[in-house]
Amino acid sequence: MERPPLGLPAPPAGQGPHPAGSPGAPPSASPAGRRRILTAYLFLLPALALLATFTFYPVIFGTALSLFEYNIISPPRFVGLGNFRRLAADRYFWIALGNSVRYLAVVPVLQGCAILLALWVHRSARGIGWLRAAYYLPVVTSIVVVGILWRWLYDDAGLINFVLLRLGLARGPIHWLASPGIALYAVMFVTLWKGLGYYMVIYLVGLEAIPPGYAEAAAIDGAGALQRLWRVTLPLLRPSILLAATLSAISALRVFEEVYVMTGGGPVYATYTMFYYMFDQAFGALHMGYAAALGVVLAVVTIGLSMLSFRLLREGGLSYY
Amino acid sequence: MLVLLLSSGAWASPPRARIEFWTISLQPFFTGYVQGLIAAYERAHPDVQIRWIDVPPQTIEQKLLAAIAGGVGPEVVNLNTEGTLRMAEARALVDMDGAVPPAARGRYFPNIWSSTRSGGAAYGIPWYVVPNVLAYNRALFRRAGLDPARPPASEEAFVQAATAIKARTGVYGFMPNIDGIRFLRVFQEEGLSILAPDRRRAVFNSAAHVRVLARYVALFKQDLFPADTLQRGYLGATERYAAGQLAMLTTGPQFLLRVRADSPDVYRETAVAPYPLGPGRVLDLPTMELDVPLASRHRREAVDFALYVTDDANQLAFCHLVVVFPSTRAAAADPYFTRAGQSPEDRARAIAAGELGTARDLTVVVPHSDELYRAFREAVEQAFYGRMTPQQALDWAVKEWNARL
Numbered sequence: 001m002e003r004p005p006l007g008l009p010a011p012p013a014g015q016g017p018h019p020a021g022s023p024g025a026p027p028s029a030s031p032a033g034r035r036r037i038l039t040a041y042l043f044l045l046p047a048l049a050l051l052a053t054f055t056f057y058p059v060i061f062g063t064a065l066s067l068f069e070y071n072i073i074s075p076p077r078f079v080g081l082g083n084f085r086r087l088a089a090d091r092y093f094w095i096a097l098g099n100s101v102r103y104l105a106v107v108p109v110l111q112g113c114a115i116l117l118a119l120w121v122h123r124s125a126r127g128i129g130w131l132r133a134a135y136y137l138p139v140v141t142s143i144v145v146v147g148i149l150w151r152w153l154y155d156d157a158g159l160i161n162f163v164l165l166r167l168g169l170a171r172g173p174i175h176w177l178a179s180p181g182i183a184l185y186a187v188m189f190v191t192l193w194k195g196l197g198y199y200m201v202i203y204l205v206g207l208e209a210i211p212p213g214y215a216e217a218a219a220i221d222g223a224g225a226l227q228r229l230w231r232v233t234l235p236l237l238r239p240s241i242l243l244a245a246t247l248s249a250i251s252a253l254r255v256f257e258e259v260y261v262m263t264g265g266g267p268v269y270a271t272y273t274m275f276y277y278m279f280d281q282a283f284g285a286l287h288m289g290y291a292a293a294l295g296v297v298l299a300v301v302t303i304g305l306s307m308l309s310f311r312l313l314r315e316g317g318l319s320y321y
Numbered sequence: 322m323l324v325l326l327l328s329s330g331a332w333a334s335p336p337r338a339r340i341e342f343w344t345i346s347l348q349p350f351f352t353g354y355v356q357g358l359i360a361a362y363e364r365a366h367p368d369v370q371i372r373w374i375d376v377p378p379q380t381i382e383q384k385l386l387a388a389i390a391g392g393v394g395p396e397v398v399n400l401n402t403e404g405t406l407r408m409a410e411a412r413a414l415v416d417m418d419g420a421v422p423p424a425a426r427g428r429y430f431p432n433i434w435s436s437t438r439s440g441g442a443a444y445g446i447p448w449y450v451v452p453n454v455l456a457y458n459r460a461l462f463r464r465a466g467l468d469p470a471r472p473p474a475s476e477e478a479f480v481q482a483a484t485a486i487k488a489r490t491g492v493y494g495f496m497p498n499i500d501g502i503r504f505l506r507v508f509q510e511e512g513l514s515i516l517a518p519d520r521r522r523a524v525f526n527s528a529a530h531v532r533v534l535a536r537y538v539a540l541f542k543q544d545l546f547p548a549d550t551l552q553r554g555y556l557g558a559t560e561r562y563a564a565g566q567l568a569m570l571t572t573g574p575q576f577l578l579r580v581r582a583d584s585p586d587v588y589r590e591t592a593v594a595p596y597p598l599g600p601g602r603v604l605d606l607p608t609m610e611l612d613v614p615l616a617s618r619h620r621r622e623a624v625d626f627a628l629y630v631t632d633d634a635n636q637l638a639f640c641h642l643v644v645v646f647p648s649t650r651a652a653a654a655d656p657y658f659t660r661a662g663q664s665p666e667d668r669a670r671a672i673a674a675g676e677l678g679t680a681r682d683l684t685v686v687v688p689h690s691d692e693l694y695r696a697f698r699e700a701v702e703q704a705f706y707g708r709m710t711p712q713q714a715l716d717w718a719v720k721e722w723n724a725r726l
Contacts, residue, residue, distance in 0.1 A: 072390045073413040073615075092695065156547060157566065178548035180706055266552045268702040283383045285691035286411050 059299075065292035072288060083293035093294065095269050096277035099184060100298070103252045103273060104305075106188040110195055111245055115237070117196060118203030119229070132204075136197035143194070147261025150190045151177065154262075177263050180270040187258050187271055194258075195251070199244045206240030207233070242313035246306050253302050274298045336370035338619040340626055341395040343385070345609070348375040354642055362629055369622050382407070385614075389413060394616045396623035397630075399448065402684040405437045405610050409444040410690060415613040416442035420624045428633065433648045436608045436682035445610025446627045447648035449639060451573035452606050452673045452680045453498075453596045455479070456580070460590040461568040465489040472569075472594035476510070479569070479597035480540065486568045487545050495569045496546050496561065499537060500554035502694045504701045506683040508533060512601030515685050516726075523722035526715035534704055534711040541705050551702060563587055571596060573607065574644035574669035593668040595675070606680035608648065644670050646677060653677060689725045696721035 066083055070076035087093045121132050138146065153159050154176035164170040176186040210233065218232050234241075256275035259265060265272040265280075274294060282291035347355055359371045374395070376384055382404055388394040400408065408414050418426070419442070426434060429447050437445040459469035465486040473479040483494025499507060505515055508525055511533050517524050540546060549557055559576045561567040563584040570576070574593070581588040596604055611627040613620060629635065636647035637655055647653050658674035660667075687693050700718035703709040709717065 175548040
């Protein structure tokens, strides 16, 4: 039987002007079918309107803006691909792009930690609900508050240096946010800390969806805990890994708030990311068109990376077996 | 009922001009003052209605741009000199040399009026100014064996005191104002020029400039000021001073209020002295301006209101509420500024008033300021983090500037 549009169930036999099963009578041709489709679109309408206003329109407008020179005050001037040509020779663009790409290193670490955490809290034990909530707490905490908190922790006289000095692990305070070689990684750690709970929840849902029979069968066949994790759990968790890794990579490329609050892009542009540069160009230098061009480049990188994730991780889940 | 309606003003004719007035962070401490100003102006000008909006400093430029883009920009907006020049470069502001009559212009200190001069026009009406003073922790001075009654009077003595304090107490002596592009001000305080007289060429890579930068780089390497000085700026310095972790603070006197609120103990040990001047004998004078966007629908009324807010009487009344200083000559001549009381604020007021004569806003006015400032900031940071020598860093920045000037 032909699949109805939008996956809706086929109309009951005998309904509509065409007799059921008659050739050339698509379900949507009947008034009832049309009504159902209309109903479906009506349900979609609020979400579509929101998406159109806050996503599609800005995307189209932003892409078009990248072809103009515009400072908000004067009328826009068409420059074609001029903004993109300028990018190639702009050293701050390359610095920002390099830092954003480097920031992607947080993705595998974050996902690895989140999977381990999910495996740990994915069990019934007394107080486990509190533990899950505790790990989720940073997710719902304002990033500005988190940034200020970690700035204090990273301070020369902050808790981290205090502990390291007390334990004799450092000879002097480590300038976590003031050393060009360390600052980016220090900020990345905050992203990891804040995101851990969020991805843990994604993996918890993924683990819940895995029927226990697979692991039990593997155990009966003599597989150890590590083998079960590597050969059963992780392959079955792949759809969750794909989702979480893609979301996490997109977030990493778009990092801004942590940098804004903690380092301001410094020292020596060591934490200057693409989003920060876009912000600087748009609201500091009033180069809206150039900022839009940066946004387009970032979008292309993000889409390319997402496609790569899908290619690498799409096999998995229950289709693995 | 009719009498009631008539007396309530509900049937009064609508105002001819609605002026939206944006300020920076004056609520809640100065709400009464600004509302009083507005009420008095509206009484004197019944056909003008003022709507006051207070905006945080970090977001005012973004909000202003968004408002102008949306066609709902303010008629009068408070910006600092850097913000004013940035907006002027985007051709967003009214030329005040043309809009303000010469007699009214003459009421302001000429050096302060010129703060926002760019391309032959001045783009802001000066409001209040806040020259830096030196606040210092007497307890830390005593611990370091220094006499709290004799604070450093020159930049040289200031650095020596900071060195002694760090060596003897382990607490940092100072956090120099060198974050972002503030080293441009340091050069000027040292009596060194940034641009050639024709303003078409950067000249800040001379041997004297290199010596100044190299000196601060050496102090940084000796750990004589905190590693985050280049990122945190005066806010970080004020936090550290209020925590008792910094002996000397060179900042606007208004920050003493924050120290008083956050750390009464440190505030009790705080004394105030004149800003230790460098060899240039010039003091930076950060200035707040009132600007009128070109998009203003009531330009004449907007300029008139801005002149009213910044007139002698209103500036003087504002200065009675907080340690800021007027930009008009008659207001600054008031005996109020020379009466020294006992509190650190009173001392700061008397000291800063005396500094007004030698002070000027040291903001460097250049075209393509965002690109030039970015290159300068990077060069200075490269030198501090040892990735370039001071000579290489300044040579590179000068080359970048000259390619765009």
